[in-house]
Amino acid sequence: MRLSRAAVLAQAKAAALDGVRRLNCWGSHLTDISICRDLPNIEVITFSVNGISDLEPLHQCQNLSELYLRRNNIRSLDELFYLKTLPRLRVLWLAENPCCGPDPHRYRMTVLRNLPSLQKLDNQAVTEEELSQALVDGVEITAPPARSGVENGWSESTASSAAGSTTEPESELSCSLEETTKTQEELDMKPAPRDKYSSFSPQETDCSCKKRNNVLNAILLLMKELDAEGLEIIQQTVVRRLQAFQKKELQEE
DSSP states (O other): OOOOHHHHHHHHHHHHHTTOOEEEOTTSOOOOOGGGGGOTTOOEEEOOSSOOOOOGGGGGOTTOOEEEOOSSOOOOGGGGGGTTTOTTOOEEEOOSSGGGOSOHHHHHHHHHHHOTTOSEETTEEOOHHHHHHHHHHSOOOOSOOOSSOOBTTBOHHHHHHHHOOSOOOGGGGOOOHHHHHHHHHHTTOOOOOGGGGTTSOHHHHHHHHHHHHHHHHHHHHHHTTOOHHHHHHHHHHHHHHHHHHHHHHHHHO
């Protein structure tokens, strides 16, 4: 039976009035979930076995803690962009969607890299080891889906991020080592040694230093704007990423 927008809204409002704050539209032939924009207090949504492809309306559901989207038509993992702003999301079931692609490990690592607060993904508990590994193996999603060029669950933008760009505008790499050192001194941090990249060729050193210093300078400047809670989150992320790199180095040895 196909539920109309009015029927879905009536069901959601009834659930909210009962204090349940759950919406169950399993197998309802839904393709449009724009009604979610009107449900900021909903906590549990079941949209499994439908034809949903666009998750944008869900970013309004700030109290959402559980989301079930198994067997829909979600074609790109870039749709996760809209879930990254949900602070209470702990359970996500996304399996059996085109966005899962042919590589289960890459899929799971990418989801966890972008949603590190998840406790359960596809009915499987998330471990600390996975969260650390996701920082290395997962793809960071920084923009909403383009709605085109999607193949095997990976949009052109996500695939580009995974592969890494080999050419960047000079303006994006204009930060000098001196500027980065100045920022580090302002934050009472030890400047990076100038011989850090001495093992590379001059051309590789120039490109690597510019890109690294540009990123580092941006991060250091943004840190000035963070409060204690924000800095703690940064610290936890850095610790996990260092652990992942150390584990990778041990495996290579």
